[in-house]
Amino acid sequence: MNRNGLYAVIAILLVAVVAFAIYTYQQQNRPGVEVRLDEQGISIDGNG
Template sequence: MSFLIKRQEFSMSRNGLYAVLAILLVAVVGFAIYTYQEKQKPALEVRIDGGGVQINGNGG
């Protein structure tokens, strides 16, 4: 009977491990999407209007 109790505790800890792995996977994918979007921003922006010429760089 004690074998069944130990097996159940192991199963619960495995579910917790899967939950932690899922959270880490979501965090990594989110960070990858954020990084990709940041790299897609133009490195140099030139604006010409009535006030003159304005040049902005984002440091990329």
């Protein structure tokens, strides 16, 4: 494999890692609502 091909593979891998990191960050920080039903009754927790 020549050098340009190697650079292309490295660039594609870096883009994939960055895209995965951004996706993971957005999934962890998205607003949502959690509803729980337990012995104390219903509790609703919104983190948005």
